[in-house]
Amino acid sequence: xxxxxxxxxxxxxxxxxxxxxxxxxxxxxxxxxxxxxxxxxxxxxxxxxxxxxxxxxxxxxxxxxxxxxxxxxxxxxxxxxxxxxxxxxxxxxxxxxxxxxxxxxxxxxxxxxxxxxxxxxxxxxxxxxxxxxxxxxxxxxxxxxxx
Amino acid sequence: xxxxxxxxxxxxxxxxxxxxxxxxxxxxxxxxxxxxxxxxxxxxxxxxxxxxxxxxxxxxxxxxxxxxxxxxxxxxxxxxxxxxxxxxxxxxxxxxxxxxxxxxxxxxxxxxxxxxxxxxxxxxxxxxxxxxxxxxxxxxxxxxxxxxxxxxxxxxxxxxxxxxxxxxxxxxxxxxxxxxxxxxxxxxxxxxxxxxxxxxxxxxxxxxxxxxxxxxxxxxxxxxxxxxxxxxxxxxxxxxxxxxxxxxxxxxxxxxxxxxxxxxxxxxxxxxxxxxxxxxxxxxxxxxxxxxxxxxxxxxxxxxxxxxxxxxxxxxxxxxxxxxxxxxxxxxxxxxxxxxxxxxxxxxxxxxxxxxxxxxxxxxxxxxxxxxxxxxxxxxxxxxxxxxxxxxxxxxxxxxxxxxxxxxxxxxxxxxxxxxxxxx
Numbered sequence: 104x105x106x107x108x109x110x111x112x113x114x115x116x117x118x119x120x121x122x123x124x125x126x127x128x129x130x131x132x133x134x135x136x137x138x139x140x141x142x143x144x145x146x147x148x149x150x151x152x153x154x155x156x157x158x159x160x161x162x163x164x165x166x167x168x169x170x171x172x173x174x175x176x177x178x179x180x181x182x183x184x185x186x187x188x189x190x191x192x193x194x195x196x197x198x199x200x201x202x203x204x205x206x207x208x209x210x211x212x213x214x215x216x217x218x219x220x221x222x223x224x225x226x227x228x229x230x231x232x233x234x235x236x237x238x239x240x241x242x243x244x245x246x247x248x249x250x
Numbered sequence: 251x252x253x254x255x256x257x258x259x260x261x262x263x264x265x266x267x268x269x270x271x272x273x274x275x276x277x278x279x280x281x282x283x284x285x286x287x288x289x290x291x292x293x294x295x296x297x298x299x300x301x302x303x304x305x306x307x308x309x310x311x312x313x314x315x316x317x318x319x320x321x322x323x324x325x326x327x328x329x330x331x332x333x334x335x336x337x338x339x340x341x342x343x344x345x346x347x348x349x350x351x352x353x354x355x356x357x358x359x360x361x362x363x364x365x366x367x368x369x370x371x372x373x374x375x376x377x378x379x380x381x382x383x384x385x386x387x388x389x390x391x392x393x394x395x396x397x398x399x400x401x402x403x404x405x406x407x408x409x410x411x412x413x414x415x416x417x418x419x420x421x422x423x424x425x426x427x428x429x430x431x432x433x434x435x436x437x438x439x440x441x442x443x444x445x446x447x448x449x450x451x452x453x454x455x456x457x458x459x460x461x462x463x464x465x466x467x468x469x470x471x472x473x474x475x476x477x478x479x480x481x482x483x484x485x486x487x488x489x490x491x492x493x494x495x496x497x498x499x500x501x502x503x504x505x506x507x508x509x510x511x512x513x514x515x516x517x518x519x520x521x522x523x524x525x526x527x528x529x530x531x532x533x534x535x536x537x538x539x540x541x542x543x544x545x546x547x548x549x550x551x552x553x554x555x556x557x558x559x560x561x562x563x564x565x566x567x568x569x570x571x572x573x574x575x576x577x578x579x580x581x582x583x584x585x586x587x588x589x590x591x592x593x594x595x596x597x598x599x600x601x602x603x604x605x606x607x608x609x610x611x612x613x614x615x616x617x618x619x620x621x622x623x624x625x626x627x628x629x630x631x632x633x634x635x636x637x638x639x640x641x642x643x644x645x646x647x648x649x650x651x652x653x654x655x656x657x658x659x660x661x662x663x664x665x666x667x668x669x670x671x672x673x674x
Contacts, residue, residue, distance in 0.1 A: 112282050113278075127469050127505065127506060129653070129654075131654060132653060132654050135306075135635065135654075136635075136637075138306050139304070139305075139306045139353070139635065140637065150549045150551050150656075151548075151549060151653060153549075168469075169469065169470060169506065170506070171465075171469060171470070171504075171505055171506040172399070172502075172503055172506065172653065172654075173299070173399055173503060173654070174299045174397040174398055174399045174402065174415055174416060174417055174418060174421075175299050175300065175397075175417070175418050176417060177416075177417020177418060177419065177420060178299075178300060178307070178310055178417055178418035178419050181309065181310070181419065182306065182307055182309045182310060185309035186306075186309070198283075199282055200415070200470055200506060201279075201283070201414050201415045201416065201417070201434065201508075202415060202417050202506075204279055204282040204283070205279055205416065205417030205419070205420045206417060207282075208275055208278040208279050208282065209275060209313075209417075209419055209420070211278065212271055212274055212275045212278065213271065213275070213313055214309075223282075
């Protein structure tokens with residue numbers, strides 16, 4: 104088991120299975136079709152992301168460098184949380200980007216009853232180490248345990 | 251973050267719970283970037299990205315309704331991204347059924363909300379709000395609360411305004427409180443380039459292909475681009491601005507670029523030159539081979555890669571007046587050369603309502619219509635969200651549209667050849 108320390112962007116504790124991308128996560132391209140057409144597994148719809156395309160994202164610990172793409176990305180994330188179709192948590196190797204930060208904050212402030220912990224600054228080593236399927240535990244203080 | 255007494259009072263609920271939540275959202279958003287303060291928005295208008303009444307986005311409209319019910323709308327009016335639907339855009343019975351009964355069922359309701367929240371007018375629906383014909387053009391140094399990635403990157407880079415890549419909803423919230431957090435692209439430090447991109451092509455690079463390559467490489471960093479002025483000049487005229495519009499949209503959608511500098515061309519690059527380059531900036535060289543590599547690596551998700559295209563979209567982001575005229579001339583010439591009178595693929599050119607109105611008054615409008623091209627004000631992306639449209643072989647000159655949909659990207663020259671029957 105390895106531990107990584109990051110910064111808490113939105114708080115919470117959770118344990119989930121990792122799903123990993125080393126590419127920028129295009130939130131709109133990844134989630135919009137799944138949300139729109141009621142995909143219960145919320146499979147990633149971004150055909151440009153070979154690592155994630157077709158993989159279920161709901162209730163997973165999404166491990167990524169940052170998000171990219173449309174400025175609807177933040178509100179897509181907010182909608183995913185409102186519909187309880189969000190990842191269990193989002194774990195950023197880099198500093199969080201403005202769109203993901205917006206989505207995480209909007210969900211934290213405006214959605215009752217749904218918690219999606221978001222940690223950033225976990226570092227390149229985190230993203231190199233973590234693999235799909237590994238058990239992730241996110242602690243309240245920003246510690247992320249990877250088994 | 252240090253707030254003024256007034257801002258603190260809002261946060262503590264002295265002006266109501268809803269406004270307190272709006273302020274809390276902006277403060278938390280700013281805290282994520284270590285913003286030390288909120289600064290006033292100075293632009294005349296805002297620009298919002300959410301233009302569509304998509305059923306799945308109901309949480310967004312619920313939030314908007316909370317704002318309206320609490321009477322916290324702002325005095326700053328706004329333009330908004332394009333509408334999703336236009337009956338003039340070809341769609342079969344089933345596609346229309348999905349559009350109208352399953353997808354954009356909340357369009358009228360949401361447009362009503364936008365009207366109450368401060369929409370400029372019923373024509374203010376375009377991603378190219380900065381066009382003269384639309385009139386939402388901020389000044390150099392203006393602080394914005396905009397969203398829409400292609401508009402933000404244009405405003406920052408070509409107009410020298412200051413705006414972060416704000417998400418939808420954050421855009422309107424900035425207007426409501428009149429302030430945005432001071433971080434990132436609002437700061438001098440945040441506007442420095444951490445990449446130097448050297449253009450070493452043997453011909454003028456295709457705007458959206460170049461933008462795609464740069465966006466995918468630098469992600470959200472700021473690039474300083476050297477060698478592009480050789481091909482597009484050092485004057486921000488209509489033609490160059492149109493090029494930069496398309497280029498920027500590709501950087502912002504294929505990556506996360508919010509600002510680029512082009513040596514000898516864009517305002518801050520002209521003013522500050524290499525002083526804009528941060529220490530330790532990385533280098534990326536783009537030659538013909540690199541552009542070819544990028545182009546060849548786009549995934550093709552058509553079921554039949556050799557299918558004959560059924561629809562073509564040009565204008566994501568929306569076309570400028572000059573681009574509409576230019577395409578008219580090129581189409582006429584190419585159709586004549588190929589012995590055709592009309593385009594051989596259903597083709598839609600999209601532009602802002604204000605631009606289309608002006609275009610209609612020129613001699614080019616009838617000439618373009620005669621080629622069989624349809625003009626529309628829609629967002630092609632909104633059209634392609636329809637799963638029945640996703641299955642269709644659609645071609646486009648937009649790398650942004652390619653990124654988000656099943657549309658296949660081709661250069662302008664390839665599109666021209668294909669739709670005029672000159673290419674199998």
